[in-house]
Amino acid sequence: MDVGTVWRRWSAGHERIRDALPAVPVVLIAAAATAVGPSGWREPRWAEVAWTALSCLPLVVRSRRPLGVALLTLAVDLTLMAFSPHIAATPAASLVALYTLADRGSRRTAWIVGVASAVAVTGVFAATHAESLVGARGLLRFDFVIAATALGRAVRGRREHLAEARERAERAERTREEEARRRVTEERVRIARDLHDVVAHHITLVNAQAGVAHHLMRTDPDRAYEALAHITDNSRAALDELRSTVGLLRQPDDAPGSRAPIPRLADLDTLVAGIRAGGLPVSVTRTGSACPLAPATELTAYRIVQEALTNAHKHASATRAEVVLDYGPLALRITVTDDGRSGPPQGTGGGHGLVGMRERATAIGGSVTAGPRPEGGFRVVAELPLSLAPAPL
Incomplete structure (x- = not known):
């Protein structure tokens, strides 16, 4: 069993834990960002770290309420950007929520919210840092938001493609099974027809010849003996044909000699001779x-x-x-x-x-x-x- 299968099975039973996992690196990055200053490392600004953690709380239900979580995390992140513009992780929680919205929601909603969020994040960043809307750092955040939406749509497209491929494979397998069942049914019907033809024909001849033998047994023993000989021949022929027909049901590794050849028009004279012998x-x-x-x-x-x-x-x-x-x-x-x-x-x-x-x-x-x-x-x-x-x- 591969790692991907193990992860899917585990996450299916622990949805909220899976949804909350991205909050861990986001909070850690926020703590590291606030601990870096011009003179080196210092104690993190815990209030800003707590605010970042607060923005990650809605991620716990991001799979169930992707649109609501995206709007809520965006509002919290924009507020954090406005009051603490130097936190490098901003707007990390919003990126996770927008990715989830693109992966779980409709394409139209995902791109409307994604583009609007990108404009809002760029605008707030430009306003708090006194930069142009088309500045390099502002456009970088714009690209991050658009990339999160695009990545979510790409993951969803790949998942749908794999689901369609699995469905096609299952449908093809069902079709093969149905075709196999149909062929088995047709073969059974064909064998049933063969068995009927063989039994009906030879038993009819045996019955007719037995009647002739019974009728002539006392008056013409020679002809009665001849009729009995025909009964022997026809019963042997019936057994041979039954063996040939039943041989179709044998296993593929049976000896070739266990199968008798199927009747052909070349055998018609033998068939007619048996009918004539029957009267x-x-x-x-x-x-x-x-x-x-x-x-x-x-x-x-x-x-x-x-x-x-x-x-x-x-x-x-x-x-x-x-x-x-x-x-x-x-x-x-x-x-x-x-x-x-x-x-x-x-x-x-x-x-x-x-x-x-x-x-x-x-x-x-x-x-x-x-x-x-x-x-x-x-x-x-x-x-x-x-x-x-x-x-x-």
Whole structure:
């Protein structure tokens, strides 16, 4: 802890002692000034020293009543100058009070009182010493008074500047904390969407394949065995994707091998094969010139197709579905259609189906529309940018 911090803490609890401290050197200087004569040192003129001490008494409350203290000390000092013109310390108490007024009061009041005090001190000094108003010693006292006011304003300006700097630093720290909390919230929402997509998709397939196996167990054991094999494959895939998603929550120093790669459009064929094995025929068509996509676009496209096919298989009771990937110059257009029941898929009203698709697309600057087809069935259309715009600074 530095000396300045110790002083501020001490003075905050001892305001009157702090305000009275300047009186000590003022009285000592007054005593020394009255003890110096033409023939050397002599006994101080105690009456003048007492008068100087009297002028310092109001300084005890100078922080609380800066204007009143400045006017009172000035009146006492001018009186002392008039009756004892040879005291060198005059008007020392007024200088302290004017400094305090400039430091604690308004700029307008400080300079009005400061300039008026400088003129008054110069005038009284010139009158008591039979000198010109523009004499060297008179102007020196004028400069002292103006300097006390200017010093007080400078100290106040520096304190305000430091306070503003601390406020800016605190505001910047709060902004960083709020940004960190916002990013954490966004990451939680994204991970929640990933977990929903993974669980909903694979559990739907496992449920469908388990139904097939149960139905064929006695009549066609081979096909039932094949369905059970698909259940094994899908459950393993679900565990792998869950491990990949939960791996995002691992510590930075975890081994790289503990994280599985995130799904991409290159894995779409595996996804469609699992859907087909679950009993829903799916066709995939690609148009346009395929090009590398941003990782976020790849993941979003995969999850939208996954969710749309899961909804078609689980909620719409579709008998077939079609996926079209159309690569344009600036965007990837994904269209997923089925021939299931018209109307929104059941179970999507809670924010985990179509809402999740829209949130994913919006997060990377894309969009998702969905609705029933006139000829029957349901259609999901997503427009995703091929490359992501840089984040604003």
